[in-house]
Amino acid sequence: MWQLIGLSIIQSIMLSFGQLTLKLALEKMPTFSWTTNFWGDLLTNWWFMLCGILFGGASILWMYILKHFPLNMAYPMASMSYVFALLFAIIFLHETVAWNRWLGVAFIMIGCVFVAK
Structure with missing residues (x-):
């Protein structure tokens, strides 16, 4: 279980940095x-x-995760990329985040905890 969580965090961070660099590239x-x-x-x-x-x-990394873990556990963990993308937008793009988005992120994290158990 901890291996899935660790790999999912790494994969989510990579996806979020990918989105950040795509935004920077397009700017x-x-x-077009x-x-x-x-x-x-x-x-x-x-x-x-x-x-x-x-x-x-x-x-x-996602292919590795899918090969070694049940889809019903792995796929919800991929939603952690929403959390990291929000944090990267604040840190690197200096965007502001409304309270309702923070609430949504909290629900996502709670869902990941339930899935991981």
Whole structure:
């Protein structure tokens, strides 16, 4: 059980950092267009490359989790990425979070505790 929790935390952090780096990549991009300049800028954007690495690593870890743990326990644990994404938005993007979102995060964590038991 503790192994599932630990792996789920790592996988959730990777997913959340992937979302953060995707946001940072898109902020540096011009308006979307089907031009070679746009796609060249996207494919040479370091934040976008890092995003792909993080999403890829999280996907490989998720495959390991699914192979070794019951889906009914593993899938709810993936919701921890919501918690980490919220924290990363505050820490790295200096976003403010309303109280009702904190309440939602608390419910998510309570749900993870019930699933883990």
